[in-house]
Amino acid sequence: MDTAANLWPLLGILVVVAGFLLRTNPVLVVIAACAVTGLAAAFSPAHILESLGSAFLKTRNLPLILLLPLAAIGLLERAGLKEHAQAGIARIRSATTGRLLTVYLLVRELAAAFGLTSLGGHPNMVRPLIAPMAEAAAEARVGTLSEALRHRIRAMSAATDNVGLFFGEDVFVAFGAIVLMQTILRAEGLEVDPLHMALWGIPTAVTAFVIHAWNLRRLDRRISREHLLRERELRR
């Protein structure tokens, strides 16, 4: 094992891929992959459990971002936050789902590029505000939405938040990824200015905006198609 890498732990990856393809419950897939990876690396069962346990405790800061806002968001939902957001967007005549989400994409990406990554997120922006507004903008044009279209609009709202965040934050110099890249390149003997890495990210950030905005226009076209079909059915 000193010069040639031990290839057996790759079995863990195989378990993950197979598990997701077979649509097994992801939590079970993760545990199975942990067991296979650990055994393939010749760890004893006690060693595996101890590694899992200390990692489980060490990473328990991860779910905080999701969990902490829930009480406030839940109360606001109960008091009609979604309905308020929907009534607001329905009043703007020029608003379409695609345009609304494109504006959100722009704001999210620019804010993230200036380091304001907390301006957004699934629990505190997408669920209570962005997705309901995107749905309401479509309803204002089409009337009631089919379930499939409603789900597509919600999924696109979540996707827009992700795209804006990912391709904005890497343009910000003080972001963790830039620091990580600098550290790794330095370990390999390459000295790179963080500002240059941030600047060379801009062409991709712009391309990401253009491609996603185009996909949002396609969503708008799909919504109008549904509208046309609905009207034709009504005329019959």
Place this chain on the structure above:
Amino acid sequence: MIAIDFFYLLVGLLFAATAVMNLRDRGNPRRFTTALFWGLYALVYLAGERLPPLAAGLLMVAMALVAGVKLVAPGRAQAVPEAARRASAARLGHRLLLPALAIPVVTMLGSTLLKDVSIDLGTFVEPLLDPKNLTLVSMGCGAIAALALACAITRATPLQGVREARRLIDAMGWAVVLPHMLAVLGLLFSEAGVGKAVAHVTTSYIAMDSRLVACAAFCIGMALFTVVMGNGFAAFPVIAGGVGIPVLVGVYHANPAVMAAIGMFSAYCGTLMTPMAANFNVVPAALLELPDKNAVIKAQLPTALPLLGANIVLLYFLM
């Protein structure tokens, strides 16, 4: 000092409340096992580092098994009828937006302005906010401020807030713990040397004798490895060390800044395509109550794939 431990305690209490509320909910067909699941998770936050690693490992496996055989179910939600919500929305108007905006505003204030503020009690000086977890702690303060504002505006009690949080946690179910467990798998992967094995395979079996092939191998390798690991930060060191530095910089004299920037963005294309990045892709699907847990990934594919292609072209011409 406001430390992260305070928020661990809060989250532990929230899970304990979720467990108790489910245990007492006769409308939940799986109330005992559901309470067990959330109770075990509460223990992780309440006991924290006092748990021996072996016990924590057993606890994680037990939680996974309970969730994996579908013994975790949502309780009966006491939803407010839509007409009442509309009336309340009309009455409260834009005031409803204030608490929602308090979270980002307080987070930003905490992580910028209050960063260097410390408490000074003569002999006892320490920073106000835990400097090692500045963003998380600031966001926690924002969440508390938002809850206080929401209670004041809607005239509800904090206990009602806990009930609402339980409703949302119930609706997400096991998806709440998936990102956490995937992070554990990621750490185990690196301990077992999975990264080294992947780097060995990619560098030994792909011939990189043309500039375009090298660019494509680098970008696609980043994306694929991220799809597997669920995290671009895990992929970057492996693929940059295996392909980026020796081949792109070493053989084709690429500008390292371009290689790094476009490499990381290629990894992010992978993040958009994988259920392993559960907190970005699977949790939102649960949060938005979508029946297809892969719906967000499907919505992202038409952006991620063309963008990966664009990255290869950009890298080829810019490096």
